[in-house]
Amino acid sequence: MNLWEQTDRPFDERVEALLDEMTTAEMAGQLGAFWPRPKERKEGGGEVAPMESVMSSGEFEEVSRDGLGHLTRVFGSAPVAVEEGVANLARFQAQVVERSRFGIPAIAHEECLTGLTAWGATVYPAAIAWGATFDPDLIEEMAAAIGQDMAALGVHQGLSPLLDVVRDYRWGRVEETIGEDPLLVGSLGAAYVRGLQGAGVDATLKHFVGYSASRAGRNHAPVSIGTRELEDILLPPFEMAVREGGVASVMNSYSDLDGVPAAASRHLLTHVLRERWGFTGTVVSDYWSVSFLQGMHRVVDDLTEAGALSLRAGMDVELPETGAFGHLAEAIDRGLLSEAELREATRRVLLQKAKLGLLDPDWDPQTAGAATDLDSPRNRDIARRVAEESIVLLANEQELLPLRAEKIALVGPIASDALTFLGCYSFPNHVMQRHPDMSTGLDMVTLADAVRAEFADAEVAVEAGVPILDPDTSGIAAAVEAAKAAEVAIVAVGDKAGMFGHGTSGEGCDVVDLRLPGAQAALVEAVLDTGTPTVLLVVSGRPYSLGAFADRAAAIVQAFMPGAEGGMAMAGVLSGRVNPVGKLPVGIPDHPGGQPGTYIAPPLGWFSDGVSNLDPRPLFPFGHGRSYTTYEVSGLELSADEVTTDGELTVTATVTNTGDRAGAEVVQVYLSDLTGQVVRPLKQLVAYVKVPLEAGESRTVTFGLHTDLMSFTGLDKTRIVEPGAMEVKVGSSSEDLPLAGGFTLTGDVREVAEGRVLLPTISLGSLG
Structure with a gap:
């Protein structure tokens, strides 16, 4: 038996023995990836990300001929049943092992921020809702359940959690963050890492670092911050997850900080992460970010230079596909990279594989559990509890809540669309938009049905009023009539997550200000003008300006994308069956402008009479949340x-x-x-x-x-x-x-x- 296969030997010793036998091409192969994408996406249709088809790599046989580091999203790219996904993964793994001279399988990774991004898997509340729980133990329990499901399928690494600290509420990815405070983000992020890794799946911190501080809250925009904002606000959560959580992997940010792309920053990827903090795991690239060094940042002339620059900075694996890292042998020939540097990155990848058991002689791709129930009662129970603990009662001055009414008007675009409960990286919103003729694979109760069930003795009239984004106000009149005829009106407004402009919240769905999307503010105003006591229920991925409504709404409730169990959780808070315990992980702005602004502000960043006519103080501050008790x-x-x-x-x-x-x-x-x-x-x-x-x-x-x-x-x-x-x-x-x-x-x-x-x-x- 080869030394690297001997499970009684130390991991380091096994890896060094394997490296001694590998060629340059075989080492480079361990640093690449292959994405078995559906045919329609290979041809450029229905892309997940901009420029995806431009950045796609070669065929599987070519990419894996000398070995392969990662298999990308075998479950998360198209709607496949568990059995089919397990079979697909096993088939690809068998081919990777067959092509590798040493029989080394690939690391299979998936997205898992709101639960495993796969068809039929439980969707938990968005990360911003985790922040609202202020409950690390609950988040660790949730992550452990996610990890157990992933491990049962043969998945080794999850691309979560996101530890960016909110700096600008206009940024589309606020919903994926845990909040605006480094301690809250870091403590909950480390809890998620412990839960996922305790189940046998390696976690991945992202996005390292500065992404959330992009100019004007625009996705991928440059970051212009000083040393103190970086060191005292943005880095601490990552340090907590490295030192307190023992995280196995880190992913870079797309952004450039003061002109240096994070994917090419030796200061960040080596000096801070490894030399200062002692991180020993792998650094993986955000999708196509190594190639972006040429195509977007323009700091190199070709992909060979891009791969060499990133690897020398501290990058270990290029995701989601082998592009620039396919030129590493050429980079060595051109003197851009040394064999020692290539070996060091390969050492880290092989050490991760050894710890995951992928170098063991008895490893078998067929051992994954095809009978796994990805939407089990256990999962739903956890999802329910996270949802209930994340809902924030902002105001209840008139003590309208808990509701007691025989005629209720439920109006707003959230009422009959349960997809509004889910984040942009949930499978129904992330993938199923490209499959409109198929079921989402997930049973969910709409808010309307939840309210009807919760208030079984009441008459509940439901009117959408307006769409979420389109400026169509033709339905407002019907909503107003329903409100006039009711004892109480519930106006449910907010977001629908999407990607790159196909939503009001999510990656690439940035906003110019913090007004409610579309004509939803007009709907709120019209219902408030009826004089019917009104509960304003905001279901969103970012905080929106509510100052225009606060003094007229009888009560205000904030739910941050509460997941598959969100309908009944929100109805439970409205009825009083659930006593709200959530606290704001971000402030709720008073007015739509004057942003960005979070509570961590110096004296001149806060209100100072006479300095400016703009008051940046929030309507409801960070940490705020009321209850039905005192x-x-x-x-x-x-x-x-x-x-x-x-x-x-x-x-x-x-x-x-x-x-x-x-x-x-x-x-x-x-x-x-x-x-x-x-x-x-x-x-x-x-x-x-x-x-x-x-x-x-x-x-x-x-x-x-x-x-x-x-x-x-x-x-x-x-x-x-x-x-x-x-x-x-x-x-x-x-x-x-x-x-x-x-x-x-x-x-x-x-x-x-x-x-x-x-x-x-x-x-x-x-x-x-």
């Missing part, structure tokens, strides 16, 4: 008035459910650096915990805040903790912070080494 946060205690710059502060508070029903409150801790050598944010979240409480119960919460959590990028661009006055605030949103205390950091300025503390410690006291 809570009180009290009894703030700080462990010390003075803390050395290398010490730790303990923050203690008590949260009490002061209402008459069970619920859960998210206790949030924010820090403010009152004076710094560089401009500092007014406040930033440093700890949070969701605390379930029965009516009348109390619980003490203790947060351990190492001073590393108070560090920032100083004048000389090193990370430091600086002595000086600090303020800590505790409460239930970034603006509702009733508890405040001060302390002083003492001692010398401390430079923070790599390996810093990234997360607080949290302990819950006994129930009282």
Whole structure:
């Protein structure tokens, strides 16, 4: 038996023995991929992405002749039943193994941000809804279920989670993010990584890094940010997922940062990721981004230069197909790349394969479980719970909710279209738009049917009023009549996800401002003008400006694309069967302009009377969310008035459910650096915990805040903790912070080494 096949030997030893036997062409083969795309897409029809047909590679026999690194989306490219997909994957794997002199199979990867992107698979809530749960344990449970389904099919790697921090709400991919705060994004992202990888499927962080800070919120646009925004806002979630989650793979961003494409940035892919953070996994390219170095960024003359530049920067695998990396042997001949550099990238890919069991002599492509139920009751139960915990009650000043009515008017384009519950990377919205004659493969209850079921004794009239995007207002009159005849009106407005302009939210679906799409604002105005008490229900992938309606709507509910179980979850919140516990992972703007703006702002980025006629403050702030019960946060205690710059502060508070029903409150801790050598944010979240409480119960919460959590990028661009006055605030949103205390950091300025503390410690006291 060959040494690399001996499972009792260390992975590194097995991989080195294999590398010693490989030719240059065989090493390069491990860095490429093949996408078995449907025939109609090979011919340029129904493309997933712009320029897809231009970037497509050669036939399978050519691409895999010297071995193959990845097989791309065998399940996720067309509607195939589980049995057919398993058979397709097994057939391709058998051919890869046969063509490889060493019998090495490929890594099979799929998209999985809202669940496995495959026909008939459960669609979970969008990532922005994960953020609204503020519940890492729940997200880890969800990811574990996704990973178990993928592993059963023979899939090895998932291209999730997305850890871009929202910087501009106009960006189409806001729905794929977890929110606008680095701690929230990083802690939930690391939880997703643990869940997926605990099930045996490698996770992939994306998009590394800066993508979400593109100019004007435009997809693929240049990124012009400073070192501090990069180091203190955008990089920390990725660092958390590397160091706390142990992620196996990272994907680059399409964008260029200050003129350097991320796919060609040695600073990002090698210095930051590997040398600073100790990442040992693989870096895979976002689809066609290596070829984009020539075709879009124009930093090289040909694909040979593109492949060499990217690999030398730290790229290991070109996805979704072998294009520029098909020229790596030529790059060596031209002196653009060394064999040692090629070997290093191949070493990382083979090490990943070894850990996945793909170098084991008993590996068999036929062992995948064709009987797997991708939409199991277990999956649906998790999807329901994530949906319920993600719905945010924004306002209920008139206490109209929970609803009690015998005649209800449900109006709006969301009412009868369950696809509006799903994100752009869900299979029904991502793929099935190209197959309009087929079933989506997923049973879902529309909001209209859910409301009828939830309010079984009520008369429910349903009118669309307007389409989601088309400016057709001919249906508003019927909606108005329904509202006039009802005791209560529910106006359901928002988004329908799509790709590259074929939707109002999603990849390539960017917007010029934050008005509700199409004529939906006119519908809301018309229903409000009837005087019928109205619930405004927004089902969207990004926050929209609601300031024009807030003082007239009796209640406002925000649901961020709540997935396949979203209909009943939303109806449950409206009826009171579900007590809302969601909190905003992004702010809800007051007015449609004056963006971008998130809560992490310096003094001049916030409202300052007389400085500007524009007030950037949100209508509803980050972390906000109401309930059908009430809570009180009290009894703030700080462990010390003075803390050395290398010490730790303990923050203690008590949260009490002061209402008459069970619920859960998210206790949030924010820090403010009152004076710094560089401009500092007014406040930033440093700890949070969701605390379930029965009516009348109390619980003490203790947060351990190492001073590393108070560090920032100083004048000389090193990370430091600086002595000086600090303020800590505790409460239930970034603006509702009733508890405040001060302390002083003492001692010398401390430079923070790599390996810093990234997360607080949290302990819950006994129930009282």
